[in-house]
């Protein structure tokens with residue numbers, strides 16, 4: 001600023017000095033004429049550079065800075081510096097924005113930035129996918145007009161943003177999303193979205209499991225306490241007493257089975273360690289299973305056993321024996337007397353060892369098949385309970401199969417029978433030396 005005033009003073013003093021010189025040397029009139037002429041020239045000169053400045057500012061480009069002399073050089077240099085630092089700030093801001101966007105893209109959760117009117121400023125990919133919005137099409141649109149779920153609209157319009165909300169079935173019926181609005185800056189808002197479908201499913205399974213266990217244990221307990229009350233409070237004959245005791249014993253045995261199966265399941269679930277690597281002689285295993293099958297069946301079924309391969313199986317013998325006998329006992333339990341049960345140990349065309357149990361029982365309707373390995377799932381609850389089933393057997397089989405990288409295949413046709421096969425990976429097969 002000082003330089004500016006020095007230059008202006010210099011010009012004016014210069015004009016004054018020249019005019020004074022002419023006034024003194026030539027005549028006072030010549031002095032005034034020179035002063036007016038120089039001032040007029042000075043004004044035209046300033047107007048010329050003013051117009052140049054206007055032209056530059058109208059089509060502003062940093063690199064097209066005009067050249068000027070004296071004061072104008074100072075002015076142009078000043079404008080240039082201000083514009084340059086503005087440009088640098090803009091670039092820095094753009095870099096920061098880019099970094100922010102890359103950081104939000106890397107986040108597993110969805111992020112949407114909104115202005116005070118809930119208009120979308122930016123959404124990362126996760127949010128685009130979870131909420132069904134698009135930066136291109138929906139940028140600047142009110143989020144309420146895009147995500148029309150009534151709970152979400154009420155949440156966004158409210159002020160209770162300390163808590164998150166859970167939205168079910170927003171884009172597909174299975175999807176569960178957790179959303180939370182976080183105000184920031186002066187009036188902006190950040191919407192965080194998280195896909196909690198898996199977590200929600202686990203929570204439902206846990207709730208169902210507790211409810212099922214309670215229900216399964218409550219039934220025999222109710223029967224037991226009922227009989228106990230009868231024996232204690234009513235006069236009963238010796239024969240009635242024995243009959244009640246027998247029934248009570250059956251219920252106690254049922255509870256024992258449930259607890260035993262639950263313990264097996266929890267043991268299988270809690271051990272992350274890979275299954276033991278025993279070398280199992282499957283011919284011996286098949287013999288044992290056949291003997292057990294005949295005992296359970298009390299010779300009411302035809303039991304056929306085919307060990308088509310002499311290959312041994314690598315795995316945890318106790319776990320596999322329990323899984324195989326679950327399949328065998330199911331086949332006998334659900335096949336009416338006179339039916340045929342076929343146990344087979346073979347190698348399939350792909351070289352994978354397969355253990356299968358086939359029966360000529362009632363078969364299972366297709367809608368039950370995907371749920372059969374769920375804990376406590378039974379096709380016909382009353383019939384299964386009559387036969388002492390707890391609905392945990394196939395859950396155990398599935399766990400054992402998974403621990404051995406095997407696949408449990410269920411092939412069933414109503415009225416014809418079922419075939420349960422465990423297909424092991426080829427690496428679990430050992431051919432005899």
Ligand SMILES: Nc1ncnc2c1ncn2[C@@H]1O[C@H](COP(=O)(O)OP(=O)(O)OP(=O)(O)O)[C@@H](O)[C@H]1O
Nearest residue numbers: 330331334378379380384389390391392393394418
């Ligand atoms: N071979 C089969 N034929 C027809 N239905 C079957 C067969 N195997 C299983 N099921 C059906 O699948 C259901 C689940 O079997 P799972 O072995 O898990 O339980 P369960 O036999 O009822 O009880 P558990 O085996 O725990 O004593 C059974 O209740 C039955 O309805």
Ligand SMILES: [Mg+2]
Nearest residue numbers: 326330393394
């Ligand atoms: Mg069973």
